[in-house]
Amino acid sequence: MNQPALRDSFGRQIRSVRISITDRCNFRCIYCMPKDPHWIPRDEILTFEEIIRFARIALSTGVEKIRLTGGEPTARRGLPELVKGIAGRPGLRDLSLTTNGMLLGELARPLWDAGLRRINISLDTLQEEKFVHIARRGAFTQVMGGIEKAQQAGFSPIKINMVVMRGYNDDEVADMARFSRDRAVHVRYIEFMPLDGDGIWSREKVFTAQEILDRITEEVGPLEMVTGGTLSDPARAFRFKDGRGDIGIIASVSEPFCFACDRIRITADGKLRTCLFSQTETDVRALLRGGAGDEEIARVIANAVWNKEAGHGINDPGFLQPKRPMYSIGG
Numbered sequence: 001m002n003q004p005a006l007r008d009s010f011g012r013q014i015r016s017v018r019i020s021i022t023d024r025c026n027f028r029c030i031y032c033m034p035k036d037p038h039w040i041p042r043d044e045i046l047t048f049e050e051i052i053r054f055a056r057i058a059l060s061t062g063v064e065k066i067r068l069t070g071g072e073p074t075a076r077r078g079l080p081e082l083v084k085g086i087a088g089r090p091g092l093r094d095l096s097l098t099t100n101g102m103l104l105g106e107l108a109r110p111l112w113d114a115g116l117r118r119i120n121i122s123l124d125t126l127q128e129e130k131f132v133h134i135a136r137r138g139a140f141t142q143v144m145g146g147i148e149k150a151q152q153a154g155f156s157p158i159k160i161n162m163v164v165m166r167g168y169n170d171d172e173v174a175d176m177a178r179f180s181r182d183r184a185v186h187v188r189y190i191e192f193m194p195l196d197g198d199g200i201w202s203r204e205k206v207f208t209a210q211e212i213l214d215r216i217t218e219e220v221g222p223l224e225m226v227t228g229g230t231l232s233d234p235a236r237a238f239r240f241k242d243g244r245g246d247i248g249i250i251a252s253v254s255e256p257f258c259f260a261c262d263r264i265r266i267t268a269d270g271k272l273r274t275c276l277f278s279q280t281e282t283d284v285r286a287l288l289r290g291g292a293g294d295e296e297i298a299r300v301i302a303n304a305v306w307n308k309e310a311g312h313g314i315n316d317p318g319f320l321q322p323k324r325p326m327y328s329i330g331g
């Protein structure tokens with residue numbers, strides 16, 4: 001099968017797919033989940049076979065990058081088997097995982113052995129008490145141990161994702177930059193987006209990219225921009241002038257980068273979303289389970305991509321938060 005590349009009506013080419021493999025999670029982060037989440041019924045969640053088939057079809061349409069996410073992807077039993085089923089597929093240039101790190105102590109090595117080479121670990125604070133407040137679970141020690149185990153397994157560099165919320169953890173922006181310098185990890189600061197489950201997002205809580213940069217420069221040291229990244233990488237990259245410590249900033253709210261967006265997402269229940277903030281979805285699961293051929297599925301994906309939104313519209317007066325919070329979409 002040789003499908004034409006996935007292109008939308010604004011000329012953007014889709015090269016990257018985020019696959020949510022579960023909406024379940026062992027944390028309840030306040031910026032992502034409601035206190036009492038409603039889980040997708042198990043029989044509606046794509047099986048590994050269905051995920052691998054979808055990945056194969058996506059790769060045949062010019063997708064080159066796949067990120068496994070969730071919910072918490074490590075909470076799904078057999079994750080290394082799924083990685084094995086996707087890694088090394090023709091056309092795949094980059095396979096990565098986003099995880100909260102809690103289960104990496106036991107999983108880092110099996111994931112490496114299965115062919116995974118890139119990991120992003122979420123860590124919003126270096127203070128145990130604050131961790132409990134944000135993640136609503138007491139797992140700080142396990143996550144720190146997970147980061148260490150991932151480094152020992154060979155993952156390098158590990159990217160640490162920090163969602164910065166004013167009044168919650170913005171006081172740790174500089175500490176996290178020092179953590180990058182001390183522990184040889186890349187830290188990526190993410191602006192808080194309106195995707196939480198309890199409606200706590202407000203514009204005032206967004207600690208902006210500029211504020212992050214100012215804080216780091218004042219408290220840690222001068223930064224220089226790293227050039228040569230791809231336009232579609234959502235993170236603007238910086239390095240400390242003395243060469244120790246790498247940081248990235250994802251300014252989704254204050255400086256949207258939708259014009260260069262090259263990604264689509266599929267939820268754990270097989271709904272294709274062309275934007276985090278989409279108000280509509282395409283039911284790929286119905287096709288996977290309904291006997292559709294690969295070419296037909298590829299055509300449906302291409303059609304959805306053609307209609308990809310111009311941008312997320314967070315800053316538009318008529319902006320609507322999507323019905324699914326982040327954990328149910330796949331971050």
Ligand code: SAM
Pocket residue numbers: 025031032069070071072073098099100120121122161162163190191192193194195196326327330331
């Ligand atoms: N459970 C895994 C984790 O936490 O890394 C993977 C799924 S999580 C939804 C993916 C990423 O989305 C995490 O880095 C998380 O911090 C980020 N995220 C979740 N809700 C967010 C929000 N409202 N704004 C910005 N980033 C968010």
Ligand code: SF4
Pocket residue numbers: 025026027028029032033070071072100122326327
């Ligand atoms: Fe779970 Fe990740 Fe959402 Fe936190 S951000 S609740 S770890 S899915």
